[in-house]
Amino acid sequence: MRLILDFDKVYPDAQTVLLTENYRSSPQIVAAGNTLISRNTVRYPKELHALRPSGEKPLYFHADSDEKEASWICARIKALGTPYRRTAVLYRSHYQTRALEEAFIKNDMPYRILAGTEFYGRREIKDIVCYLRMLTAADDVAFFRTINMPSRKIGRTKTALIRDYADSHGISAYAALKELASGQPALFRGTGAGAYISAIESVRDMLPHPESSAPVLHTQAKLGDILQAILDRSGYEAFLRTEADQDRLDNVAEFKRSVNEAGLDDDATLEGFLQHVALFTDLDREDSLDCVKLLTIHAAKGMEFPHVFICGMNEGVFPSRRVSTPDDMEEERRIAYVAFTRAQRRLFLSDAEGKANDGIFKYPSRFIFDAGLENLELERPLDEGLVQQAQKIIACDEARMRAMRSLFAAGDRVRHPVFGDGTVILVNSTASCYTIQFDGMETQRSIQFAAKLQKL
Template structure:
C-alpha cells in the first residue's frame, strides 16, 4: 500500500494512516488537506478492505464533493457507488429510504428558496397580503427561527395532526406573521415539501425517535470523514456524533482560521473543543504550505496572529523565492482600480495568462469600479459567483428609467413600467402595442395617450407618465446623479427593494449612484444624461465581447477553496472590509478570517489596495482597513501615501455626510418584533434596521414595514 502514501510528508502520512478512533486534523491553507482526505479514503478501502459503501465522506459543497469523487475514483474505481457527498445530500439519501416511517412518501419534493417564495406568493394572494405587510425575507427569517425549535417536525409529520391541532386556530388570524408561517407549514405538509434545512432536521428527528433506524445507519457507516469541520452547525455536529456513535471512527479536517460562515450557523467551537467533546481524540497539525511563496505566507501569518480564538499554528512555506506583497493607497477609488488594471496589464506583458489572475472583494457591489477600469483598459474579465455589475437586474431596471426619460424606447419602457408593478399586464400591454402600431409611435407615447382612459383605469399608468414628465422638468436644473436619485425615490423602486428585504440589491443601487456621481465630477460642465447612457452602453458592449483568457472577479466567499497565481484584494477600507455591520470582538475576528482567506488564495503574487475620499455607502470619509495595519509594515511593499491608523481616523472624522431622512429607531434602541421578541437596534441604514434579538441572532428588518415597535410599547399578540 506504499503507493497510496507516496509523495506525502510525515504529518500527512500520520493523518492518512490514523484510521481508528476520533481524529482532528488542523489543516492550514494550502497544506494538502484534499490530498489527505483522498488518500485516506483509498487507504481505508484498500489497506483495510472496507467497502466504499461503508465509508461516509462529507464535504460542504456539491462542487467539492464532485472533485473529491473524481480524485478518489482515479485511484479507486470501485468507489463509484460510495457516499461522497454533502450533509444535505447524505440526509436526502437516507430520507428517501426511511421517511415513510414519518408518514411522508419516499418521493417527497425538495424545494429551494425560489420555490419558497412562490409558495408565499400564493399565501399572500389568498390572504390579501402585500409586501407592505411583510417582506418575504422577514417571513423566511422567521421560518428559519421557527424551525430551530424542537417541535416543528412533529407538526409536519404527525398523520393525525395532534401536534398541529392547538395551533390551527392561529392560522386563521388575519394578516399575522404567525398565521402566514402556519399556513406555509400546512402547505408543506399537504404537498410533502421539504426545504434544505428540513433534510437535516427530519433526519435528526428520525434518529431521535426511531432507535432501530439510527442503529441501522450507525452500523452501516464504519468510517466517517468530514471536510471543513470548522464550518459545521449544531445540527450537523449532532448528526456526525450520532452516526459515529457505534464504531467511534470520526475523522475531521478543518482550519479554524478559515471559519467565515457563522452567519449561517457555523460554530468553530466544535472544531476547537473536539478533544474535550470526544475523549481520547488525537490531533494532527498540517503546517506545511505548498501554495504560497514565503513573503505572501509571512503576511498571512502576521494578519491572522491578531485573532485570539484560534488553534495556534504558523504555516511554513515549502516554495522559495517571491516578492513582498504590494499595498497601494490611492487618492480615489478610480485611481485604485486604474492601478489594479495597469498592474494586470504589466503581468500580461510578463507572459502571465489573464486566467492566472483574480481580483477579490468583500461584497458583490464592490465589483463596479474594478469592472469599469478593466473595460477602459480593454482587459477581458469574468465575474464568478455573480453577475457583471451592469448586467444585474436592479442596475438595468434603474438605467431603464433614465433611458425612458431620454429616448422613450420600448425595451426600456417595458423594464421600467414593471418595477415596481403598476397593474399593466399582458392584456393592457397588448392594448398599448395595438395603439402604437396604429399610430406609429412608441409604447410610452401610447401610454401617454391612453393613461387617462377607461382601459387603463386602476393602473399606475398615469402616475408613470407624470413621473417621467416631472423628472424631465427636474433634469433641466439638475445633473444626472440628482435625476437618478429623483427617479429611484419617486418611482418607489428603492422602497420596493427595501420592503423585499433585498440588502444586496440596495447596495448595488447605492454603488450605481456613486458611479453616476463620479461621472458628474469627472465630466464637469459637459455632463448630460444622454452622454452618461452612451458611455455605459460602450462599456457594456465591450463586456459582451468574446472573452477567452480573462481575469477572474469574485467575492472572497466565492474564492474560498480556490487558489490563483496572482491575487488582487481591493477596497480594503474600514466599513467595507471589515464590513460596517460588524459588532463586537467575535464578529471582527471572523471578518479578519475572511481577509485571511483572501490573502491565502495567492500563490506567487499578492496585491492589496484601498482608497481615500467620500463613500456613499458609508456616508463618510474612507480610511485604510485595520487589516492592512495588522500586517507588519516591513513585510509589505508600500506604495502611495499611506497615513498611519490614528492620523486617518482624525482626518476622516472631519468628512461630512449628506443629510438623510431620520430613521424611526436609532442605534441602541430597544424594539419588539411580533415573532422574534425583544431586541436591540445595531444599525439603521439603507432602508433597514439590523437588530440583535434575545436569542443572539441578528435580523435585517425593513424600516418601512412597521413590524417593529418600541420595546416599552404594549406587546401585541402575534
Template sequence: FSLDEIAILVRATHQMRAFEDRFLTIGLPYRVVGGPRFYERMEIRDAMAYLRLAVSPSDDLAFERIVNTPRRGLGDKAQQRIREAARAEDVPQVVGAARLLEAGGLKGKGAGALRTLLSDIGRWHEAVRAGTPSHVELAEMILDESGYTAYWQNQKTPEAEGRLENLKELVKALEGFENLQGFLEHVSLVMDNDAELDEPKVSLMTLHAAKGLEFPAVFLPGWEEGLFPNQRSLDESGLKGLEEERRLAYVGITRAAELCTISFAANRLVHGQWQSQMPSRFIDELPEDHVEVLTPPGLYGGGYGAAGMRGGAASDLEARAARADAYNSPGWRRMQAAAANRSLRQPAEARGLVVDMGAAPAFGVGDRVFHQKFGYGTVTDVEGDKLDIDFDKAGAKKIVARFVVAAESATDVPF
C-alpha cells in the same frame, strides 16, 4: 504574471464597477467570475431603463421593462393593451398608454399607478431638458420617486443589500459625467464591448465566488473598516458576523499561490463627499514576518511608506512588482525612478506667490487628449474651460477641461 494568472477579489459586487470601467477604457481584457458584469445586473438594467426614459420618453424597450417594476397592478393583459394602443396609432408606448387612459381602456388601481408613472416620466424629462437639478440628484430622485429604491429596501432576501449597494454605485458613477446623456452613451459603449475573444484575461470576482480557486497573483482592494469587515454584517450579527468576515479575509489571502497584494483607500468618495477611511482591522492581524509594506509615495514625497523608511535592502516585493507585466508600464517606472530622488522634507511655504487670474486654456485646437471614460481624442474647439473633442471611439463630445489630460500623460497611471 500573465493576465490569466491575475485575480482581483472584492468584498461586494458594487466594487467591480470602477475596475470594469477602467479596464474597458484602457482595453485590458477581463472576465467576471460567478455572476454577470456590473451593467448586466438586473437592478442596474432596471435603473438604467428609468434613466433612459427620463432622457427619451419614446424608448419603448425601457418603458416595457419598468412599467410594472416595481409592481403597479399592470399585468400582462394591461401591458398588451398598451402595446396595441400604441401600435394602432403608430406612437410610442408612453403616448399610447396616455391615450388608453383617456379612453377609459384601463380601470382600477393599475390605471391610477400608470397615470402617476406617466406624469413622473414627463416631469423627469423636463428636468433633464432644463438641466436642474443636477443629473446626479435627478438620478437619485428618479429611483426614489419611482419606488424602485423602496422596493429593494423592503425586500428581506439575502441579495437585497447588495442590490441597493449596486444602485448607490450606479449613482456614484454619474459623478464622472456632465449629464445623463453622456453617461448613457458610455454604458452603451461598455455593453457593446462584450466580444468573447480567446485571449488571456484578468479575473474579477467577489471573495465568496473565489472559494476553491487559486491564482499566482491576487489583488485584494478595499480593505477598509466598514467595507471589509462589512459594517452591516457587524451590526446584524456582532462577533459571529466579524468571524465570518475574518474567514472571508483568510479565503482571499489563501487564493494567492505566489503574490498577494492588499490595498485600502485613505479617502473614498461617498455620496459626493470625500470621507477619510480607516484601514481594516484585518491588516493589523497579519503576521509581520510575512508582510512587506509597499505604498505609493505620500503627498510630500519620500519612499514607499513604512517600507521606504526602514532603510537597508530594498523590498523583494517591490522588485518583483517592478518586473511583473501588470506594473511594467512607463508611468510605473517613472514613479519608481522619481521615488529614489524625492526628499523626505516637506516643501517650504511659498512666499511672494503671484497668481494670474486670467488663466490661459490648458489645451488648444488639435491637441491630443485622454478621458478616463471615452479614451483618446482630438480637441476641435475651445470655449473657456469647455472643450469640443472628437474621440476616436466615442465620437464628438463637449467636456470640461479638468476631466481630460494630455495624451502623452495618460500612461502616468500605474497600470
C-alpha cells in the same frame, strides 16, 4: 468554531494534529497571513511554514479614488507579463466590480466574473438605467422594462393594447400610453398607469428644455437629484427595500455614487452619462479562455492563482460595515486570511480614499495593519496623518466590540451580585447578553455582558 476548539475538552483522549505546512504560497505571503490571523483569539495557536521558494513581499497601494485603484490594478496586471488567466482579482462584495469592469473595458483587457453577473447587467441596474432613459429618449425597450416594475397592475392584455396602438399610430409605446390614458381613462382604472406617467413627467421637468437656449447644465447635485427623484417617484427604490436584498441595495448605492462622480464635471448631462453607461452595456465581447478572473472572496475558497489582487481594503468595505460583534470580526479576519492565501507567487493589496456608499470617508482596512506593514511593500508612502486617523477610528471600534465580548459560554456556572448563582443557558453576541437560569428562580433572565458576573 467553538465546537472545534472544545473538541479535545469533550473528548480528552482525542489526539490533536496541527497541519503547519503550506504548499501553496510563498514565504512572504504566508508571513503576512500568519501575522494577520494571529490577531484572532478564537483559534488554535499555530503558525504555517511555507514550502515554496522565497518570493516578493505583498505589494500594497493606497489610491486616491476607486477609479485610480482599478486603473492601478490593470496596469500592474499588464506589467506582470504573464497570461491573464493566471491572475484573479478578489473583492468582498459584488457592488465593487463597477470600477473594475469599467477599467478593464477601457484598457481592452479580457475578464470574466465568476459566480456573479456584470455590474451593468444586474437586474436593478438595468431597471434604473431604463428609468433614466425614459427621461430622455423614452424608447420602447426602456418603457416595457419599467412600466410594470414595480407592479402597476398592467398585465399582458393592456401591454398588448399599448403596443398595438403605438404600432398603428406610428408613435412610441410611452406616447401611446399617455394618449390612451387621457382619451380612454376607464381602460387603466385601478392600475398605476397614471402614477407612472406622473413620475416620468414630473422628473422630466427637472431637465433643461430643448427649446431653451440657456446653457442649463446638470451639476453634481442636479444629476444626483434627478436619479433620486425618479427612484422615489416611481416607487422603485422603496420596492427594492421591501425585498430586503442587501446586495441589490449596495449595487444601487454604488450606481448613485457613480452618478454623483460623473456630475463633478461642470459639463455633465444626463444624456452624456447615459452614453457613458452604454459604453459598458452595448458590448459584444467574445469569451476568452485567457482572461482575468473577477470573483468574491467567498467564491474563491478552495481556489489558487499565481497572482492575486485584493481590492477595496477599506474599513467599512473589508471588514464589512455590517460587522457588529467581536465574533463577526474574527470571522471577517478569517475571510481576509483565506483571500491572502489564495495567492501562490504574488499578492497585491489595494484600497482607495473618498466616500463610501454610505457617505462616510474611507480609511485603510485594519487588516492592512493587522498583516504588519513590515510584511508589506508599499507602492508609495502612507500619509502619517491618515494612518493616525485610521488607527484611531479602528481603536474606537475595537474598544466598542471588546465591551460586547462574551466572557462566558453556555454551560458556565456564574454568580450575580443580586440574583445569586446560576447557569448560562444561551450567549447572544448580537444583543450582548446572556440568558441565565438562576438557582431557585422559575424564569430565565436576560443579563447584559457588562453585568458584574463571577465565574464559579
